[in-house]
Amino acid sequence: MAAPSAAGLARRLRAWVPRLMQVRWSRYNPSYLEPEVNKELYQKPLEELTEEERAQMELKAVRPIKAAPPTLSSSVFRDPMISKFTNMMMKDGNKVLARSLMTQTLEAVKRKQLEKYHKAPENEKETIECNPYVIFHQALKNCQPIIGLSNITKGGKTYQVPVPLKDNRRRFLAMKWLITECRENKHRRTLMPEKLSQELLLAFKNEGPVIKKKHVLHKMAEANRAYAHFRWW
Amino acid sequence: LDHGYGLPTAAKECLSSIASQDVPTPQMPRAVFHTSESDPAKHTEQHEGRHYNIPLEEVKAVFPHGLPYRFQQQIQTFNEACVMVRRPALELFAYLRSTNFAHPAVRYVIYGERGTGKTMTLCHVVHYCSRQGWLVLHIPDAHLWVKNCRELLQSSYKKERLDQPLQASVWLKNFKTSNERFLREIKTQRKYVWGKRESTEEGRPLGEVVEQGLARVRTASDAVGVVLREIKQQSPRGSFRLLVAVDGVNALWGRTTLRREDKSPVSPEELTLVHNLRKMVMNNWSGGAIVTTLSQTGSLFKPSSAYLPQELLGKEGFDALDPFVPVLVPNYSPREFESCYGYYLERKWLQHEKARTEDGKAELQFLSGSNPWQLDRLAGPL
Numbered sequence: 001m002a003a004p005s006a007a008g009l010a011r012r013l014r015a016w017v018p019r020l021m022q023v024r025w026s027r028y029n030p031s032y033l034e035p036e037v038n039k040e041l042y043q044k045p046l047e048e049l050t051e052e053e054r055a056q057m058e059l060k061a062v063r064p065i066k067a068a069p070p071t072l073s074s075s076v077f078r079d080p081m082i083s084k085f086t087n088m089m090m091k092d093g094n095k096v097l098a099r100s101l102m103t104q105t106l107e108a109v110k111r112k113q114l115e116k117y118h119k120a121p122e123n124e125k126e127t128i129e130c131n132p133y134v135i136f137h138q139a140l141k142n143c144q145p146i147i148g149l150s151n152i153t154k155g156g157k158t159y160q161v162p163v164p165l166k167d168n169r170r171r172f173l174a175m176k177w178l179i180t181e182c183r184e185n186k187h188r189r190t191l192m193p194e195k196l197s198q199e200l201l202l203a204f205k206n207e208g209p210v211i212k213k214k215h216v217l218h219k220m221a222e223a224n225r226a227y228a229h230f231r232w233w
Numbered sequence: 234l235d236h237g238y239g240l241p242t243a244a245k246e247c248l249s250s251i252a253s254q255d256v257p258t259p260q261m262p263r264a265v266f267h268t269s270e271s272d273p274a275k276h277t278e279q280h281e282g283r284h285y286n287i288p289l290e291e292v293k294a295v296f297p298h299g300l301p302y303r304f305q306q307q308i309q310t311f312n313e314a315c316v317m318v319r320r321p322a323l324e325l326f327a328y329l330r331s332t333n334f335a336h337p338a339v340r341y342v343i344y345g346e347r348g349t350g351k352t353m354t355l356c357h358v359v360h361y362c363s364r365q366g367w368l369v370l371h372i373p374d375a376h377l378w379v380k381n382c383r384e385l386l387q388s389s390y391k392k393e394r395l396d397q398p399l400q401a402s403v404w405l406k407n408f409k410t411s412n413e414r415f416l417r418e419i420k421t422q423r424k425y426v427w428g429k430r431e432s433t434e435e436g437r438p439l440g441e442v443v444e445q446g447l448a449r450v451r452t453a454s455d456a457v458g459v460v461l462r463e464i465k466q467q468s469p470r471g472s473f474r475l476l477v478a479v480d481g482v483n484a485l486w487g488r489t490t491l492r493r494e495d496k497s498p499v500s501p502e503e504l505t506l507v508h509n510l511r512k513m514v515m516n517n518w519s520g521g522a523i524v525t526t527l528s529q530t531g532s533l534f535k536p537s538s539a540y541l542p543q544e545l546l547g548k549e550g551f552d553a554l555d556p557f558v559p560v561l562v563p564n565y566s567p568r569e570f571e572s573c574y575g576y577y578l579e580r581k582w583l584q585h586e587k588a589r590t591e592d593g594k595a596e597l598q599f600l601s602g603s604n605p606w607q608l609d610r611l612a613g614p615l
């Protein structure tokens with residue numbers, strides 16, 4: 001009984017190739033489950049689990065689990081947005097360098113804000129935000145465009161048509177603009193953490209070149225309002 | 234809950250609602266990690282693990298050089314200089330208090346793994362001695378004298394030796410800032426001729442030799458040699474106590490990365506500064522003490538796992554320093570870790586909301602392994 005089912009499972013789990021080749025795809029068989037990193041879930045006693053969680057736990061006993069990527073950790077300090085930003089800053093797969101640049105940037109932001117905090121008079125102390133994570137998230141939120149432009153060809157001519165953007169696309173654009181701005185428009189001798197910390201603080205206050213770029217995009221979309229009906233989705 | 238990336242804020246709210254150990258720890262009372270006793274002479278075991286405050290003017294006067302770079306940045310950010318009182322420093326104070334100044338100077342070697350606080354212990358000892366009124370000869374990092382030297386001049390005093398004008402003048406400037414009083418009181422004991430038209434007569438204050446070294450940078454290394462020699466000769470008389478504090482003493486007996494113009498390597502004894510410092514670290518004078526630190530971090534041609542005196546000093550250095558008192562600096566004990574953590578919280582250095590919880594503290598302790606340097610690096614971005 002065991003031998004045929006084992007062979008069958010092995011056959012099914014070996015190099016599984018989908019019928020339709022996709023652009024971004026995974027070689028894992030669909031029966032593989034994602035690894036669960038949340039510590040609190042395992043510490044909950046059985047009675048408190050909801051129906052889906054109980055079903056999930058039972059499934060884990062029989063299904064194989066995918067290998068956890070190196071960036072996935074159960075650390076309480078893990079922030080997926082910061083990981084994504086670090087990956088975008090990475091060049092040639094040098095994650096060590098990208099991560100150290102990120103930590104230096106956060107430290108630089110914190111130092112600047114703390115210096116201002118300690119020198120400010122008592123009544124202004126509450127207005128100064130010292131948490132680098134809050135500043136990072138708020139700055140990215142401020143840089144996200146609401147509406148984007150897309151090229152649509154109609155009658156031989158290409159028009160720039162205003163188009164709503166998905167959440168993922170907005171986040172990507174904000175991060176991409178921030179990184180390109182820091183890579184290109186800086187003095188040869190300024191280091192990345194220094195420049196990035198400056199840009200993050202400016203974006204936090206809704207100033208700076210990245211916010212300007214977002215406003216320019218919004219204005220172009222507003223100007224091309226007439227072509228909005230070219231969009232068919 | 235799958236990846237958490239899709240909706241970061243929503244995921245965070247989800248996690249925080251399942252509160253098991255998410256309760257933020259209440260602020261610990263200041264007395265746990267801070268003491269108001271700012272005189273190192275009065276520090277005892279009851280102050281162990283606590284931070285004491287050094288007034289900023291005193292920091293500028295006593296430490297023109299010598300504090301680690303990260304600590305200097307910390308002073309600037311927090312607007313105060315707080316040093317932790319730890320057991321190796323208290324041990325050294327006990328030894329220094331009971332020294333017999335008629336006997337030859339005892340050598341103390343502070344050693345330990347990377348990042349455990351050897352340089353900070355040395356700075357604590359320097360502060361103690363300067364408060365007691367000793368003359369402090371503090372060499373911040375001997376490794377800087379055996380590498381990265383742009384200008385090597387042939388010494389005019391001895392043909393085979395090499396001078397380092399830049400390093401010598403920088404050190405003289407800092408020495409002047411920290412020991413003004415002694416430079417007026419100590420007088421030279423013989424005439425020194427610097428060139429065709431410059432000389433210092435007998436009986437002139439030592440400050441003039443320092444001025445000469447700063448004004449004529451070519452003679453700076455020889456000026457350093459003269460200063461060291463005069464201080465060493467006059468210390469047995471008992472008018473002042475001398476502390477020789479050298480950080481990274483293993484540089485004096487290792488190898489250098491310097492080369493002459495004909496690309497032949499330079500060994501440390503061919504450098505004037507190193508030659509004179511080696512004489513200073515010998516125990517053939519009395520009236521003071523020699524406190525040194527071993528350091529792998531700036532060292533040349535030594536593996537990064539080496540931290541014991543025999544490994545870092547080599548045979549030559551160990552024989553030269555031979556009867557010495559070793560002082561081990563360990564990682565933070567649990568009490569010291571609590572103190573450091575509480576200090577960071579109080580100064581608002583740990584800003585992450587999870588860093589205030591028990592889970593966060595346990596994670597910091599585990600990741601840093603209670604190593605002070607690692608903890609500092611980890612707490613930086615948090």
